[in-house]
Amino acid sequence: MNRIDFKNIYFQKDKLWALIWGAGLFLLWLWDLIFLNAPALRKLETAFFNTLFIGLLTIVFSLAMAWLSAMLIHFSKDRFNGIFFFPLKTGINLIRSVPQILGILIGYIFITRFLENTTLATPTLMVLMAFIISLFIFLEISDLMLERIGHFKKTDFFNASKVCGIPEFYTINFDILYKNSWIHIFNKLIAVFGMTVFLICSIDFIVSVGLSTDVNITNFPSTLGSMLAQIDSKQDILAIGSTLTNPFYFPNLFLRHLQGISVAFLIVFTLLSVYKISDGFARRYHI
């Protein structure tokens, strides 16, 4: 079993930042438990866990989509005279041409239209949201996979496997993607998680303005983004500005404006931690 080596953890920045993130979250929760009112704390917990859940689900969907598209692109290139390759590549490039944030917003419009006629349970909605985000993120992982395959295809090891009769599908998946690229893929997944948190927060904030008269933010699962857009949180954030003219008001931020401050802190701190974890991981494994 791998245990965390506390002696060397300072030099393993990814583990160090994972610990810092966990400890930071715990301290914030403890503070909020004491000073934030119970309904707001519950809302904050729900928003945080929903964001986390969508983020993790996006990783799973993106990974599956990326693998499928990488396999289809790779194997359609040299087989069946390449007739499937061109339409596939065009479809992929079409997705690539859409800016991520715009694509996800369009996806949300579809969900909104759908919700106008029907009601969906929160978990189902979260799955749908994660699926839409994945649709515009998975190419990041797919490109990495194809790049790794392309790199190893040029080496003798790929040809040596071929002449031993080892199926290309096995060599690509086991030898290249699993044995030689899991570090690169895992690092990308951490980045995808960070990207998802950022996108959810940005888009949910935009969505909070309202996409429809029938469907509004209350129909969507609560996330850190949508919570930040709530009027209470906005006022809390504005209170930060008032400390510039009235510095003595500063301690009140942590007692009377906790909801907005906590949400903002959670977003920024999580994004920073994820960035540091990814960076530390890349350095540790010399990616």
Next chain:
Amino acid sequence: MTDFKFDVQIKAGKRTLVDINNFDLAPNKINFLFGESGIGKSIISKAIFGLLDPDELLVKMDGASYEKYLHKPAVKSMQKEGFFVFQEPSSHLNPLLTLEQQLNEGSLRNIKKVDEQSIIRHLWGGADSGFLERLLKVFPKPFRPSGGEKQRILLAMAFKKIKKYLDGKSSKTALFIFDEPTGSLDNRFRNLFLELLVECYKQKPFMVLIITHDYSIISEMENNYADISAALEYKELVRSENSIGLNAFSKADYLDWIKKQRWAESGTIHTGHVLARVHSGIQIFGKRLSFHKSKLQSPETGLEVKRGELVYLKAQSGAGKTTVAKIIMGLIKAQKMSLSFDQQNVSHKTPEEFWRKYIWGKRASMVFQHADEALNQNATVLEIFKALSEKRKVNPAKVLRRIQELFDVELKPSFLKKKIKLLSGGQKQRINILRSLVLDTDILIMDEPLNGLDLRSAHKIIEKIKQRQMDGKAILLISHNEEIFDKIVKPENIYYLNSSG
């Protein structure tokens, strides 16, 4: 340091790379160092010459820190007077300078032009001056020069330094280290290098360390330079249970072994049946490749790989031996080619699907030249063999038994769980060969099968090859190790590859 005896310890983090006591070099002699790949020959010699980076590796020389060693006047003078020829010529050459500029860098600039020209002409076997002039004007990358030419450029640099030493009045000991100096050279150019080295040595002795896997150098030295045999030292790095040691290598071991080598006759019914035929006149990369029997001047012929026969393809380095092997195996598409497997004709238009369906791992397989590149470094030994089974299941005990046949020391089951990257070069090469042997295909192509092996392992591999031949398999051998393969392959099965255009 006057006795040139070293205790060397090298660690990378917690991992011990080398730990050897009494690594001694005979002063003012030509020291040949053998031993399997990855055992530590290069890194020890780099440590002695002061080329390791103390920030990257933890190095101790004679129990003291490496920084202290590097500041010794003897080490500084050794570096100033001597030269180190690296194993991989590409890594030594600066891609931004022409070969001529590199030949005249630093202290090499002060050597007389006439000396430089005579060295180059010697190493190129008297090639015409127009050719050499053009060659020296090129940059090391991307297409010219060939590996063999790059290696000779490095050797020329070393000889310029030797000339400087010979012309000088310095009485200090000069050490010239040649790490695999003939790895990319065929026998003719290797012998020219040895000739020049001995010629210089006879003028004024100096200390030489030649790291090599080419045991046939022993025969060359024995046959042509017996007059300096007292100045020749043969040593071998040997691995025991948990350590490595430097032993004297008895040249008789090799000479007796090579004397006993004979080609074998397979007694199977279909012996001689042609399993693959490659027609002469392959066109690839703007070159034309042709096959000849007995010598290059003989008429062109087709290369025939026959059941129960060993076939040996030889050529100058860079002529395209590996390319031919890859063309046969459908890994490279030639602009024009024609070959047949049994009665099935194959041309440059045949799709890859044909090899996938009928050839790879079924009728033919191939051992690649460099085990380091041919094996997945992150896979375990067992995973390499699991991949060969259709259901990815193998019996570990059986696998261990097959591997054990190629190893002297008793292997523990934990060996199967070792990652390839943690094995020595010689161990990797044996796994590389065994992977193709266990497939038991009718045709086996082996590209430099003795690469990185010590004599004992080479002997085992030769026996395996012969045994496979006796079982009625067809084996195409590609190697620059002519002394060994000329002996075990019938003369009528030896082909020369010529590249023109």
